[in-house]
Amino acid sequence: MDFTEVPTPDADVEHAARARQDILTKPQGALGRLEDLSVWVAACQGVCPPRQFTRARVVVFAGDHGVAQTGVSAYPPEVTAQMVANIDSGGAAINVLAGSAGATVRVVDVSVDCDEPLSEQIGKHKVRRSSGNIAVEDAMSEEETVAAVTAGRTIADEEIDSGADLLIAGDMGIGNTTPTAALISALTGLEPVALVGRGTGVDDAGWSRKTAAVRDAVFRARNDTADPLALLRICGGADLAAMAGFLAQAAVRRVPVLLDGVVVTAAALAAERLAPGASRWWQAGHRSTEPAHALALAHLGLEPIVDLRMRLGEGSGAAVALPVLRAAVATLASMATFGEAEVSDRADAEDRSAAPS
Amino acid sequence: MDFTEVPTPDADVEHAARARQDILTKPQGALGRLEDLSVWVAACQGVCPPRQFTRARVVVFAGDHGVAQTGVSAYPPEVTAQMVANIDSGGAAINVLAGSAGATVRVVDVSVDCDEPLSEQIGKHKVRRSSGNIAVEDAMSEEETVAAVTAGRTIADEEIDSGADLLIAGDMGIGNTTPTAALISALTGLEPVALVGRGTGVDDAGWSRKTAAVRDAVFRARNDTADPLALLRICGGADLAAMAGFLAQAAVRRVPVLLDGVVVTAAALAAERLAPGASRWWQAGHRSTEPAHALALAHLGLEPIVDLRMRLGEGSGAAVALPVLRAAVATLASMATFGEAEVSDRADAEDRSAAPS
Numbered sequence: 001m002d003f004t005e006v007p008t009p010d011a012d013v014e015h016a017a018r019a020r021q022d023i024l025t026k027p028q029g030a031l032g033r034l035e036d037l038s039v040w041v042a043a044c045q046g047v048c049p050p051r052q053f054t055r056a057r058v059v060v061f062a063g064d065h066g067v068a069q070t071g072v073s074a075y076p077p078e079v080t081a082q083m084v085a086n087i088d089s090g091g092a093a094i095n096v097l098a099g100s101a102g103a104t105v106r107v108v109d110v111s112v113d114c115d116e117p118l119s120e121q122i123g124k125h126k127v128r129r130s131s132g133n134i135a136v137e138d139a140m141s142e143e144e145t146v147a148a149v150t151a152g153r154t155i156a157d158e159e160i161d162s163g164a165d166l167l168i169a170g171d172m173g174i175g176n177t178t179p180t181a182a183l184i185s186a187l188t189g190l191e192p193v194a195l196v197g198r199g200t201g202v203d204d205a206g207w208s209r210k211t212a213a214v215r216d217a218v219f220r221a222r223n224d225t226a227d228p229l230a231l232l233r234i235c236g237g238a239d240l241a242a243m244a245g246f247l248a249q250a251a252v253r254r255v256p257v258l259l260d261g262v263v264v265t266a267a268a269l270a271a272e273r274l275a276p277g278a279s280r281w282w283q284a285g286h287r288s289t290e291p292a293h294a295l296a297l298a299h300l301g302l303e304p305i306v307d308l309r310m311r312l313g314e315g316s317g318a319a320v321a322l323p324v325l326r327a328a329v330a331t332l333a334s335m336a337t338f339g340e341a342e343v344s345d346r347a348d349a350e351d352r353s354a355a356p357s
Numbered sequence: 358m359d360f361t362e363v364p365t366p367d368a369d370v371e372h373a374a375r376a377r378q379d380i381l382t383k384p385q386g387a388l389g390r391l392e393d394l395s396v397w398v399a400a401c402q403g404v405c406p407p408r409q410f411t412r413a414r415v416v417v418f419a420g421d422h423g424v425a426q427t428g429v430s431a432y433p434p435e436v437t438a439q440m441v442a443n444i445d446s447g448g449a450a451i452n453v454l455a456g457s458a459g460a461t462v463r464v465v466d467v468s469v470d471c472d473e474p475l476s477e478q479i480g481k482h483k484v485r486r487s488s489g490n491i492a493v494e495d496a497m498s499e500e501e502t503v504a505a506v507t508a509g510r511t512i513a514d515e516e517i518d519s520g521a522d523l524l525i526a527g528d529m530g531i532g533n534t535t536p537t538a539a540l541i542s543a544l545t546g547l548e549p550v551a552l553v554g555r556g557t558g559v560d561d562a563g564w565s566r567k568t569a570a571v572r573d574a575v576f577r578a579r580n581d582t583a584d585p586l587a588l589l590r591i592c593g594g595a596d597l598a599a600m601a602g603f604l605a606q607a608a609v610r611r612v613p614v615l616l617d618g619v620v621v622t623a624a625a626l627a628a629e630r631l632a633p634g635a636s637r638w639w640q641a642g643h644r645s646t647e648p649a650h651a652l653a654l655a656h657l658g659l660e661p662i663v664d665l666r667m668r669l670g671e672g673s674g675a676a677v678a679l680p681v682l683r684a685a686v687a688t689l690a691s692m693a694t695f696g697e698a699e700v701s702d703r704a705d706a707e708d709r710s711a712a713p714s
Contacts, residue, residue: 025443026450027431027557032646032666034677074384074703082700086382091693093383100687101680200384201703289389306663306681309389320391323458323680324663330457336448343439346431346558 001149001229003248003275009043017042017332020049024335025343033305037283037328044256044281045165049333053166056103056322057159058094058315059246060087060170061152063111063239066133067217068175072210074201077130077174081114084172087314088118094170094314101322103168105315108155110148111140111238112173125151127238134179134220135213139237145229148238149274152245160253167250168285168322169243170315171263174200177290178210180266182217182235184292186225187269188299192218195292197262197311228273236270243267244274251278258285258318258325259302261311262293269296283325285318286310358506358586360605360632366400374399374689377406381692382700390662394640394685401613401638402522406690410523413460413679414516415451415672416603417444417527418509420468420596423490424574425532429567431558434487434531438471441529444671445475451527451671458679460525462672465512467505468497468595469530482508484595491536491577492570496594502586505595506631509602517610524607525642525679526600527672528620531557534647535567537623539574539592541649543582544626545656549575552649554619554668585630593627600624601631608635615642615675615682616659618668619650626653640682642675643667 017039022028029035042050062084068077086092087107098105109117113130117123127148131139140148159167177199185192192214202210217235224230232241243264248271250257259268259282272279284297287304289311297304305321338345374396379385386392399407419441425434443449444464455462466474470487474480484505488496497505516524534556542549549571559567574592581587589598600621605628607614616625616639629636641654644661646668654661662678695702 024450025440025448026669030557030667030669031450031673032668034665034667076701079701082698083382086693086698086700089693089698091382091698093381093388093688093692096687096691097684099691100684200387305665308391308662308681310387310391311389312383312387316388320681320684323684324665324677327454327457327677327680330453331450334453334456335450336443336446341439341443341446341448343443344433344436 001146001274003252006251006275006277007254008277009280010046013046013048014039014043017048020332023337025338025341031331034328034331037325038332040283041256041329042332044254050329052329052333053326055163056166057164058098058103058105058168058170058319059155059159060094060105060107060172060314061110061239061243062107062172063237064113064130064173065175065179065237066131067135067178067213070133070135070209070213071206072178072202072213073175073199075174077113080172080174081112084109084112084118084122088122092314093312093316094319097316097319101319103319103322110151110242125155127151131237134182134217134235138234139179140233142233144238145233145241148241149245152242153249156246156249156253160255164255167255167257168260168315168318169246169264170260171239171313173239176239176263178213179235179237179240180263181214181292183231183240183266184269184296185214185218186221186231186235187273190295195295197290197292228270232270240267244271247271248275248278251275251281257282258321260285260315260318261288261313262290262296263313265293265296268300272300285321288317358503358631360609363608363632363634364611365634366637367403370403370405371396371400374405377689380694382695382698388688391685391688394682395689397640398613398686399689401611407686409686409690410683412520413523414521415455415460415462415525415527415676416512416516417451417462417464417529417671418467418596418600419464419529420594421470421487421530422532422536422594423488424492424535424570427490427492427566427570428563429535429559429570430532430556432531434470437529437531438469441466441469441475441479445479449671450669450673451676454673454676458676460676460679467508467599482512484508488594491539491574491592495591496536497590499590501595502590502598505598506602509599510606513603513606513610517612521612524612524614525617525672525675526603526621527617528596528670530596533596533620535570536592536594536597537620538571538649540588540597540623541626541653542571542575543578543588543592544630547652552652554647554649585627589627597624601628604628605632605635608632608638614639615678617642617672617675618645618670619647619653620670622650622653625657629657642678645674
């Protein structure tokens with residue numbers, strides 16, 4: 001697993017983009033976060049003004065989790081496979097939200113608990129069926145961990161080679177916020193009780209089972225907190241490992257990413273540990289209501305673009321944020337400058353305010 | 358000025374829309390604010406599922422303000438007319454952001470400080486040149502106030518009769534955050550010092566002049582705080598009065614509105630006073646960095662959709678929020694139900710969690 005060659009977004013283009021924002025027909029800084037986002041996209045693309053995204057792509061990583069058999073979720077495990085089919089046929093939230101944002105969706109069966117993937121294409125990168133119950137055993141073997149990270153890298157390469165110019169990772173898997181909380185705890189040192197949320201809406205008894213499972217998993221990982229691959233193996237899952245490989249490889253390939261919710265952000269924490277500097281190629285699409293999400297984003301130094309009390313996963317929060325990123329690109333690409341529009345800049349007013357009024 | 362016939366969004370459709378959100382293939386409530394917004398659009402349209410917006414329209418109300426001659430802005434007053442031309446030729450932020458969100462833009466010269474409006478169409482509803490310096494005199498006469506509110510109502514009617522199914526009001530006018538702060542203070546009783554911000558970026562001396570002007574204007578209005586028309590006349594402006602008429606008339610005509618920044622929200626406070634209940638037809642597009650904005654939105658009971666540190670006006674913040682509203686509509690209009698997708702709902706899991714685990 002060698003990600004040492006993570007490049008840096010282009011600093012010269014970043015400066016040029018910031019300078020261009022300052023001569024567009026609006027007060028300097030008046031577009032707020034849009035200005036920062038536009039400058040980031042330009043630096044990632046290495047060109048100013050930046051190009052509007054023409055192939056924004058959501059990849060949903062589906063996997064089951066052995067721990068779901070212990071009642072940590074409000075939904076039964078068979079929903080994972082059912083939702084893979086729903087995404088494949090276009091009826092899930094991510095299909096609708098991606099469509100609304102001008103993005104397309106691919107769903108990948110990394111570790112769904114079924115022998116027969118829904119289709120050859122969906123199962124092409126399958127690593128295993130489900131994962132071990134992380135409360136009592138590792139999620140998977142060392143070989144499977146490497147295979148899962150490699151699958152994620154390969155999927156990123158496939159998408160980028162097909163022309164993807166913006167990537168979003170999404171998650172689908174009943175019980176996946178349990179390994180997510182365990183991974184975030186192991187990677188950041190934060191207490192499980194501060195990180196465990198309601199996921200899809202588990203009740204109090206389920207929340208207690210979930211917190212206990214997270215504690216047990218984190219305890220089993222106590223001697224491996226410096227090794228992201230070991231953590232993915234001990235208290236993560238094949239889907240999380242594949243997402244980590246995908247996010248790291250996007251950075252290696254210089255393609256910007258919008259992160260989604262808490263599950264993807266847990267994978268992002270692992271990816272940043274595997275490939276330091278990769279996070280410069282990511283923005284946080286949204287903040288979910290899962291308590292671990294804001295903490296994990298803060299750990300990565302990322303600020304969410306929208307905060308709409310969403311808690312669905314699938315890439316849905318990132319898809320809702322995508323039009324904001326498109327709007328940011330559009331300002332730098334299409335607004336007139338003061339000179340072009342023959343609008344007086346504030347220098348004229350500074351003369352004025354020096355005069356008696 | 359009779360707006361007594363403000364209707365209410367359809368309560369039966371609201372209930373039907375909420376019930377439909379609960380059977381779509383995602384945990385109940387997992388789409389957060391998107392669910393609330395989708396239900397609101399359905400209730401406004403009186404149909405579930407709601408229709409996607411086909412003619413979202415931004416109307417930018419341009420006007421100058423006599424108080425700008427006293428150095429309350431970082432920009433010279435001639436920028437208002439220059440920016441009207443920039444918007445008309447498509448180079449301003451609002452053109453680019455509206456285009457990115459699938460909306461079109463109209464700019465109206467309500468009270469720009471020029472004799473010759475840029476075009477007949479732009480000047481069709483012109484009320485007067487600029488407005489009085491509200492620190493020492495009324496912004497306009499009673500007749501002009503009625504003419505300005507009527508102009509706004511007429512513009513709303515024109516747009517709705519042309520098929521607009523979502524309206525956004527925007528502002529353009531050097532110095533307009535000064536009457537804005539005065540209006541908000543007079544309408545809410547909040548202290549000027551808590552409301553006055555930097556506008557386009559005025560320096561400390563300018564901020565002091567601005568705060569003094571607001572205090573003087575609010576003092577002149579002290580006996581008229583129960584009369585929104587009087588307040589628009591004494592410490593507002595023709596552009597603000599036109600926006601108030603526009604926002605109230607959109608509600609009368611049952612057309613949903615996304616509010617923009619602090620200037621539009623000041624007009625909205627006056628419109629809600631003129632036409633009680635109108636605010637049920639509005640959502641707050643964004644929260645700007647102007648301190649008065651969050652306070653005015655709270656007074657209206659509205660929660661911003663995005664918070665991106667924008668402070669431009671023109672309708673720009675609402676335009677950036679529009680894709681979120683579109684995404685919300687899309688969920689209710691296009692997602693599969695549990696039944697349609699043959700996905701197990703949580704009832705199955707509730708059986709499970711009752712079982713020993």
